[in-house]
Amino acid sequence: MSDQLFPTEEAPPRAAPGAGAPLAERMRPARAEEFVGQAHLVGEGRILAGPLAGDVRQSLVLWGPPGCGKTTLARLIAEQSGLRFVPFSAVLSGIKEVREVMAEAAARRAREGVKTLLFVDEIHRFNKAQQDAFLPFVESGDILLIGATTENPSFELNSALLSRARVVILEPLSTEDLVAILRQALEDEGRGLAGRVRAADPALAALAAAADGDARRALTLLETAAALLPEGGELTPEVLAQALQRKVQAYDKSGDQHYDLTSALHKSVRNSDADASVYWITRMLHAGEERNYLARRLIRMAIEDIGLADPFALRIALDGADAFHRLGSPEGDLALVQVAVYLARAKKSNAVYRAYGRALEDVERNPAEPVPLHLRNAPTKLMKEAGFGKGYRYAHDDPEAAREMTCLPPGLAERRYLQG
Numbered sequence: 001m002s003d004q005l006f007p008t009e010e011a012p013p014r015a016a017p018g019a020g021a022p023l024a025e026r027m028r029p030a031r032a033e034e035f036v037g038q039a040h041l042v043g044e045g046r047i048l049a050g051p052l053a054g055d056v057r058q059s060l061v062l063w064g065p066p067g068c069g070k071t072t073l074a075r076l077i078a079e080q081s082g083l084r085f086v087p088f089s090a091v092l093s094g095i096k097e098v099r100e101v102m103a104e105a106a107a108r109r110a111r112e113g114v115k116t117l118l119f120v121d122e123i124h125r126f127n128k129a130q131q132d133a134f135l136p137f138v139e140s141g142d143i144l145l146i147g148a149t150t151e152n153p154s155f156e157l158n159s160a161l162l163s164r165a166r167v168v169i170l171e172p173l174s175t176e177d178l179v180a181i182l183r184q185a186l187e188d189e190g191r192g193l194a195g196r197v198r199a200a201d202p203a204l205a206a207l208a209a210a211a212d213g214d215a216r217r218a219l220t221l222l223e224t225a226a227a228l229l230p231e232g233g234e235l236t237p238e239v240l241a242q243a244l245q246r247k248v249q250a251y252d253k254s255g256d257q258h259y260d261l262t263s264a265l266h267k268s269v270r271n272s273d274a275d276a277s278v279y280w281i282t283r284m285l286h287a288g289e290e291r292n293y294l295a296r297r298l299i300r301m302a303i304e305d306i307g308l309a310d311p312f313a314l315r316i317a318l319d320g321a322d323a324f325h326r327l328g329s330p331e332g333d334l335a336l337v338q339v340a341v342y343l344a345r346a347k348k349s350n351a352v353y354r355a356y357g358r359a360l361e362d363v364e365r366n367p368a369e370p371v372p373l374h375l376r377n378a379p380t381k382l383m384k385e386a387g388f389g390k391g392y393r394y395a396h397d398d399p400e401a402a403r404e405m406t407c408l409p410p411g412l413a414e415r416r417y418l419q420g
Contacts (some may be wrong), residue, residue, distance in 0.1 A: 024219040026191040027184065032076050036184075037177040037215075038069055038170055047168060048073065054080035056117065059138055059145035061153050061162070064170025065257075067214030070148035073170075074119045083117040083144065084108060090125035098126075098133045106142045116143045123147030124156035131158045138164050172213025179204045181215050182222050197226045199235040206237075210244050258289070262297060265340070270305045274344040281340045285333050295321035298339045309349035316342050355417035362412060369409035 029035045032042070032052040041048045051060070056077060062070040078085035086101060105116035118134075120126070137143045138161070145165060149156060153167050173181075182204045185192040207225070211218035225235055225243035233239075261284050268276035284294060295317075302317040320339035324332035378389035393401035406413050 022220065023185060023192070023223040024216045027181070027188065027219055028072055029076065032080070035069065035072065035076065036181050037173045038073075041168060041170065042073075047166075048077070051077045052080060054082060056081045056083070056144055059143075059147075059165035061123070061147045061149065061157065061165050061167045062170060063149050063151075063153055063167055065150055065172050065213060067211070067216040067218075068170045068173055069215065070170060071119075071121060074146045074148060077146065078117050078119065081117055081144075083115050085117050085119065087119045087121065090120055090122045090130075095130050095133060098130050102133060102137045102143070105137060106140070109142050115141065118143045118145050120145065120147045122149065124149040124151040124153070128158055131161050135160055135164070173215055173218075174213070175205055175208045178208035178211055178213070178215060178218045182207060182218055185219055185222060193222075193226055196231055197229045197233050197235065203235040203237075203240060206240055207235075207244075257287075261287075261289075266297065266301060266305075269301050269340060269344045270348065272344055272348065274341050277340045277344040278337060281337055285336070291324055291329060291333070291336065292321075294336050295324060298336065298343065301343050304353045305348055305350055306343060306346045307349040307352045309347035313343055313346045351418055354419065358415075358417045362415065366411060369411050372406070372409065374405070375407060 035042055038048075040046065042052065043049060050057070052073075060077075062073060064070055084105075086105075088097075088101060101116075101118065105118070108114055108116060123131075134143070134145060135158075138145055147157075147165070153162055179201060182199075183201075186197065186199060187193075187195060204222075207221050208218055210221060221243060225239055228239055228242060229235070261280055265277060265280040265284065268280055281294065285291075298320060299314070299317040302313040306313040317339050320335045323335035326332070327335065373387045374389065374391035376383075376388040378384045383389075391405075393405050395401040395405075408415060
């Protein structure tokens with residue numbers, strides 16, 4: 001749904017898409033009142049209320065998943081602001097084009113006193129040098145920047161650029177939001193389907209569920225389903241099944257979805273929720289997650305969250321990984337699911353995990369004390385004469401040694417790492 005021009009061109013006033021344009025493009029909101037979703041950002045007293053009314057005072061980074069309204073919001077803000085609007089694609093442009101746009105923005109402001117509102121779609125695709133090129137012009141006020149990204153800005157954008165912009169987090173659209181958008185598309189006389197086909201709310205809810213919070217995908221699915229029907233036809237489960245074919249999960253194996261689902265799986269196992277663990281790992285498998293990655297994560301869970309409460313859990317996790325390597329996918333996927341269920345049902349202990357963390361703190365903060373003499377090896381006469389090994393007590397023959405002989409350095413003699 002992005003509207004990209006060559007990067008040195010100024011965007012003309014937006015014309016209504018023609019009848020041949022995709023339904024998703026025709027239904028793009030032309031006014032803020034038409035925008036559906038993101039209630040935490042849009043509306044009176046919300047973060048974007050001022051910008052949508054034309055009061056744009058700072059650069060913005062719109063962070064959210066595909067189809068949640070980033071490009072539409074940028075367009076609406078630009079049209080209300082009265083600023084010169086230039087859309088820019090991070091996919092199609094390089095540092096040369098960035099510098100040309102920046103130079104033109106500075107010249108236009110000096111000549112006419114007009115700022116440029118620069119919309120950069122997929123801004124995370126720019127490397128650090130390209131992002132740096134924006135900084136002096138944002139700093140001087142020659143441009144207001146609106147960047148759209150599906151990736152976490154903390155990891156993908158320069159800290160200097162982030163410090164000059166406000167990050168606005170958009171959420172996937174809810175089923176209710178998508179149903180409202182689909183209903184509008186069905187009924188709209190000028191841009192939509194104008195009642196050519198009918199659909200009850202359950203059918204629209206099924207389309208919305210298949211869209212995974214993505215308005216563009218929801219409208220594309222509706223257009224596909226409508227094309228299968230005669231004038232006045234109704235979207236039935238059979239038509240929906242034909243249009244959907246198979247639900248394609250929204251998933252980026254290196255992006256936020258990857259980390260969010262990994263977190264959900266790990267926390268479900270930690271919380272001993274076997275059903276949730278089955279759901280999250282199945283969703284990751286279905287989306288094409290790397291099986292070796294999942295196997296490694298399960299091994300880590302066995303160590304971090306089950307630990308000494310069930311030492312056999314580590315063996316189960318290792319065996320599950322080996323079973324997958326022997327069987328491959330899809331047969332071996334079941335072994336990974338079985339491991340997740342075992343780990344979820346196992347008793348939990350993070351005592352070793354926490355003890356390691358405490359010991360690591362002491363190692364990093366305190367001087368590296370010498371190993372006590374009684375714990376040192378003494379393979380030579382000289383070392384024995386120097387006191388190496390003197391006072392060491394063999395615990396198998398001297399049961400009191402475990403209680404009376406200190407094995408930590410003197411400065412940490414009273415430290416206790418394992419608790420519970």
